[in-house]
Amino acid sequence: MPDKNKRPATLQEKAGIPPPDTVSAQSAQQVRNYRRIQPSAEALISGIIRGDKTALSRAITLIESTNPDHFEKATTVINGCLPHANRSVRIGITGVPGVGKSTFIEAFGSQLTAIGRKVAVLAVDPSSTLSHGSILGDKTRMEELVKDERAYIRPSASGEALGGVARKTREAIILCEAAGFDIIVIETVGVGQSETAVHSMTDFFLLLKISGAGDELQGIKRGIMEMADAIVINKADGDNIKRAQLAKTEFNRALHLFPAKDSGWQPTVSTCSAVEKTGIGAVWETISEYLRLTKSNGFFEKRRAAQNQYWMMETIERQLKERFFNNSDISASLDDMKRAVQQGEISPFAAARLLLEQYFKA
Known part of the structure; x- marks a missing residue:
């Protein structure tokens, strides 16, 4: 039975004549094996400073990741690049x-x-x-x-x-x-x-x-x-x-x-x-x-300083939001609160206040 909650694919292609293979299976496997190798934060920093575009791309992929396990490594890479x-x-x-x-x-x-x-x-x-x-x-x-x-x-x-x-x-x-x-x-x-x-x-x-x-x-x-x-x-x-x-x-x-x-x-x-x-x-x-x-x-440096302050505040807001939704206790309560709001048992504002109180008490 098809999963009704499954998201549709971003791109869909109608059935037709399949395109010919342009890459050998061996080459494709070699690329997959290479991508499985996760370089250390130090290796990424060193590669970026050398101007290695592959290291740069992999580092950007790392910082774009929403996986909480990647946060510490991404922070190390950013801090290592800041002086440059x-x-x-x-x-x-x-x-x-x-x-x-x-x-x-x-x-x-x-x-x-x-x-x-x-x-x-x-x-x-x-x-x-x-x-x-x-x-x-x-x-x-x-x-x-x-x-x-x-x-x-x-x-x-x-x-x-x-x-x-x-x-x-x-x-x-x-x-x-x-x-x-x-x-x-x-x-x-x-x-x-x-x-x-x-x-x-x-x-x-x-x-x-x-x-x-x-x-x-x-x-x-x-x-x-x-x-x-x-x-x-x-x-x-x-x-x-x-x-x-x-x-x-x-x-x-x-x-x-x-x-x-x-x-x-x-x-x-x-x-x-x-x-x-x-x-x-x-x-x-x-x-x-x-x-x-x-x-x-002097406006150039003044603007850069103001931008740094702005992005500090933006980062605080973003990380608070990420930690809130990644909290296991909140995840367990969130669906119940959503259902209660949809059924009119509680107002959205009261539900949000209760969830925030639960988070800050944890």
Whole structure:
């Protein structure tokens, strides 16, 4: 009898002609055997500092794990990498789905690696609320950058985290910095949720827009537009060039209505074509100009210090939540409380208070 509680698969393929085997059974077994070998925390730290991408990937997988047994080892890896971190420029890139974030990041990253920079891309994929799975297909959309020796692309699932980031993105940044990447790009899911989380872990916040998709100024409200340090109108090519230029003019006028930023920076608006690779260099020039200003007036270090404090509080909240739900006594009582709430025997607020009292008495 089928299990009614079993979650559906993230991807399903209809029956058809099976694809031919492309990997030998022996090679596949060798890969599986290698993955079963769990390196020590010290080995992972050493590999990361050497710039070993395999060690970096395995360490990020470790810190993303929700298994309580992995927490201590993950903490050791993060602490071992901390002295080698904080030496990068962190750039957050967001925009609605279809704006061309992946194409833009590939063109942008390739331009940076061409001038000698090392680029790590932390691409966050939205998770299904039904199957809880993610496609994680960003590497397939960055075909050239993924082959670049000076680049590293890590797709992660957003899971239940809000704000367009994965729950361990902040820690992944530390590991990438320790591995020698001096440009960290965080690509958010761009689903219209508050982007406060990614804004609180980056030095420069870039908003990608496209013209011809409705009212250009529809999103001009206090929120994501106000957080942006630069707006780049993508897909300014072909018949869309005039519309992109018009959108640039409108956004420039609107941005002057916002109050001045604490950084002393006036947000800029530019156009580009990620497909034709035009206007990409100007984006890096804008970011470089921003860095010169904020480092000279002290805002850069002040912002980094505020971010560290913010993520300390976020970590406390997250770990309290994880320990609450992983508590065996709470797990035993939680289902009964859920059932009582559903049947109207107790209010949700009273049930929550009783569970919290039980947890803190334990």
